[in-house]
Amino acid sequence: MFRHTRSFVKNHIQTTGLISQKLNQKMLSDYAFEAYIVGSDQVWRPRYSPQLPSFFLDFLADNAGVRKIAYAASFGVSDWEFSEAQTSAFGRLLRLFDAVSVREDSGVALCRQYFGLEATRLPDPSLLLTAEDYSALAAGAERQTSPGELYTYILDRTDDKDRVIGYLAKKHHWQPFTVMPDKNATPAGRRIQAYVFPPVEEWLRAFAAARFVVTDSFHGTVFSILFNKPFITLANQGRGLSRFSSLLKLFQLEDRLVQAADESALDKLDKLNDIDWPKTRRLLQGEREKALRFLTTCLAN
Numbered sequence: 001m002f003r004h005t006r007s008f009v010k011n012h013i014q015t016t017g018l019i020s021q022k023l024n025q026k027m028l029s030d031y032a033f034e035a036y037i038v039g040s041d042q043v044w045r046p047r048y049s050p051q052l053p054s055f056f057l058d059f060l061a062d063n064a065g066v067r068k069i070a071y072a073a074s075f076g077v078s079d080w081e082f083s084e085a086q087t088s089a090f091g092r093l094l095r096l097f098d099a100v101s102v103r104e105d106s107g108v109a110l111c112r113q114y115f116g117l118e119a120t121r122l123p124d125p126s127l128l129l130t131a132e133d134y135s136a137l138a139a140g141a142e143r144q145t146s147p148g149e150l151y152t153y154i155l156d157r158t159d160d161k162d163r164v165i166g167y168l169a170k171k172h173h174w175q176p177f178t179v180m181p182d183k184n185a186t187p188a189g190r191r192i193q194a195y196v197f198p199p200v201e202e203w204l205r206a207f208a209a210a211r212f213v214v215t216d217s218f219h220g221t222v223f224s225i226l227f228n229k230p231f232i233t234l235a236n237q238g239r240g241l242s243r244f245s246s247l248l249k250l251f252q253l254e255d256r257l258v259q260a261a262d263e264s265a266l267d268k269l270d271k272l273n274d275i276d277w278p279k280t281r282r283l284l285q286g287e288r289e290k291a292l293r294f295l296t297t298c299l300a301n
Contacts, residue, residue, distance in 0.1 A: 004199040012137070028063065035067035035299055036060060040103055040125050041218070042076035042240060044090075052086065056093040068097040069298050072122045072291075076240035078106035080114055091115040099298045104246035122294055123250070123287040124222060131208075131226050138204035148175030151210035153220040154234070160260035161234050165214050167266050172212070179206045216260075218243045225251060225284070228277045232269065234260045250287065251280050 009015065016031060036057055042048045043055040057068050075081070082090065094100060094115055101120040102108055111119040150172075152165050169176050179198040204223070207213065213224040213231035221244060224231035233244055233256055248254050255272060258265050 004197060008200040025063075028059070028066075033066060035069060037069045037071050039071035039073045039101075042074050042243075044073050044107075045076035045240070046081050046086075048076065052090070053093075056090045057097070058093055061093060061096060064096075067298065069295075070094070070097060070100045070102070070119075071295070072101055072103040072124055073107070074103040074240075074243060075107050075110055076243060078104075078110070078242040080110060082114070087114050091117075099294070101294060104242050105249070106242045106246065120294060121246075122291050123284075124219075124247070126219060126222050127226065127284065128288055128291055129226075131228070134204050134223070134226065135208055137201055138208050139201075141199065141201040141205040146177055146206065146209040148177035149211035150174035150176040151206050151213045151229075152176050152178045153180065153206070153213065153215040153217055154178070155217050155220075156236060156238065158260065160265075161214075161216060164232075164234065164258065164260050164265060164269070168212065168214065168269065174211065176214075177206075179203055218247065221247060221256075225253075225280060228275075228280070230275060232256050232258050232272070234258055251283050253280070 019027070038055050038057060044052070046052060049055050055073075060066060060068055080087075091114070094111075094117055099120075100111065100117055101122040102111060103122065103124055105121060108119050108121050111117045150165070150169055154161055154165075165176055168174065179202050181195050181197055207223045207227045207229060210227075210229050213220065213229050214234065215221055215224065215231065216234040216236040216239075218239070221231065221233045233248065235241060235244065235257055244257060245254070248257055253275065255268075256275075258268055262268075
């Protein structure tokens with residue numbers, strides 16, 4: 001399923017060797033890292049992070065000689081999902097951090113209420129690179145043309161979401177297309193290719209080439225903004241709605257969030273204002289500068 005993703009990581013991201021056991025002092029000494037940064041997407045959400053203690057750097061609890069930083073860490077939701085024991089243990093670990101930042105406004109409130117810590121809100125790390133950075137990667141995609149204009153990046157397909165896509169396609173005479181695998185293909189053994197996620201370069205190219213984007217994904221929303229593509233985000237409660245609300249509020253684009261199951265959803269599509277992209281780019285630049293100041297301060301000697 002993820003062979004293209006693994007290939008992308010191998011070619012573009014420097015990693016340590018595979019660590020299949022709890023980090024010990026010998027491993028830490030061998031790598032000799034001066035700082036550890038944890039983040040970002042839902043790393044502090046129990047249902048998505050089975051090794052939660054690691055995302056609070058429990059393996060560094062007795063190591064005061066390195067910097068410990070949380071960058072745009074996300075709880076994913078606005079409700080508290082930790083047990084009492086987890087709250088106590090993770091709060092103790094967080095107080096050993098040199099700096100704590102979270103991605104959502106709700107995360108700031110949760111840290112204050114349950115950990116007694118003041119956290120800084122910072123943008124998702126994918127927003128720190130520019131559209132030009134991602135376009136350079138997209139240029140490596142094998143396919144440089146799209147079979148349509150309406151890019152649909154949908155993680156959890158429903159009839160309501162299909163209804164919205166169909167409405168936009170018919171109204172604007174757009175051909176919908178996607179680069180997602182056909183997960184409904186059966187049986188898997190006969191159509192294994194239908195389960196393989198596309199190369200990252202092709203995924204990026206789809207955003208760059210689209211005329212309009214419909215997505216129920218947080219990062220689908222992020223890359224629509226990065227590439228300045230008109231879009232709507234279909235609310236996805238199960239994957240953490242506060243993530244979407246905080247992101248769209250950041251860029252004053254709250255009206256782009258659509259409840260697909262709402263009977264008035266189609267009417268809302270007809271009343272969308274055009275996006276003021278120059279303003280969006282100014283807001284994004286301000287967020288990048290804020291993030292850079294945070295990281296520079298935290299990592300400075």
